[in-house]
């Protein structure tokens with residue numbers, strides 16, 4: 776009798792132990808799953824951060840290159856110097872290309888410059904008087920400061936200016952974001968970031 780009771784207890788004990796072992800195995804599987812999920816979440820965030828740091832660093836490097844090339848080239852431009860066999864404009868563009876850096880495709884760089892007689896004229900419209908009150912600067916109502924035969928919102932003259940004139944250099948470049956992930960985040964509709972630099976100099980007497 777005692778032997779039968781012992782067998783019964785032993786059987787129940789064994790069954791409970793098997794159930795506990797099965798549950799333990801299930802719990803261990805769940806933990807492995809949780810670890811995989813945690814790794815996926817943390818790994819994605821980490822990759823996103825690294826891609827962001829790399830892309831923002833490249834944007835800063837390219838922006839600095841544009842600013843430096845514009846600054847130094849405008850100093851060359853203000854002297855009126857023209858290299859042998861080149862026009863003054865070609866000399867300035869060559870200086871910009873030389874300093875723009877290997878990351879920049881110079882063929883896609885947009886360079887414009889406007890010259891003014893003084894700093895006060897920068898970005899100002901040509902003066903006009905609306906004599907017939909139609910809200911439009913008609914012929915005879917405006918002073919054609921830049922001499923192009925029409926009224927302009929900005930009285931600057933395209934080019935690198937003459938002696939003692941003030942020149943505004945503008946340089947623009949669309950930098951393409953490399954990683955597809957960051958293209959969606961910081962890139963425009965074309966996956967690029969529009970960068971620009973501006974520099975103002977007063978030409979020397981030449």
Ligand SMILES: [Ca+2]
Nearest residue numbers: 905909911913
């Ligand atoms: Ca008018």
Ligand SMILES: [Ca+2]
Nearest residue numbers: 919923925927
């Ligand atoms: Ca004009």
